[in-house]
Amino acid sequence: MKRIYYILELLTFFLKEVLVSNLKVARDVLSPSMDVIPGIVSVQVGQLTDRQRFALANMITMTPGTLSLEFSSDKRTLFLHTLYLRSSNTLQEEITNQYERRIRLAL
Numbered sequence: 001m002k003r004i005y006y007i008l009e010l011l012t013f014f015l016k017e018v019l020v021s022n023l024k025v026a027r028d029v030l031s032p033s034m035d036v037i038p039g040i041v042s043v044q045v046g047q048l049t050d051r052q053r054f055a056l057a058n059m060i061t062m063t064p065g066t067l068s069l070e071f072s073s074d075k076r077t078l079f080l081h082t083l084y085l086r087s088s089n090t091l092q093e094e095i096t097n098q099y100e101r102r103i104r105l106a107l
Helices: 002-030 050-062 088-106
Strands: 039-044 066-071 077-082
Touching (some): 039 088, 050 066, 050 077, 050 088
Antiparallel strands (some): 039 077, 066 077
């Protein structure tokens, strides 16, 4: 029963992230001045199983403004491209605290 709750929490969180990201990208596309700082970041994902890594990479890719590029050969690092790079540490913390935690509990 807990797993169902965590799956629903993950899906709700993901849908909210997709909606917010869609609005952010649409705003930048339609505005004369874009607030874009593109960059490639490495994110440590060594504590996830293969299935959890697969889910994380796909969720990141399906969220507008981010794209999973590849995993390192040891599968402990995910390289991703983002349109809104403020700080690689901030992005790492966001993925760890929001995505990874929910994925670990749901899957």
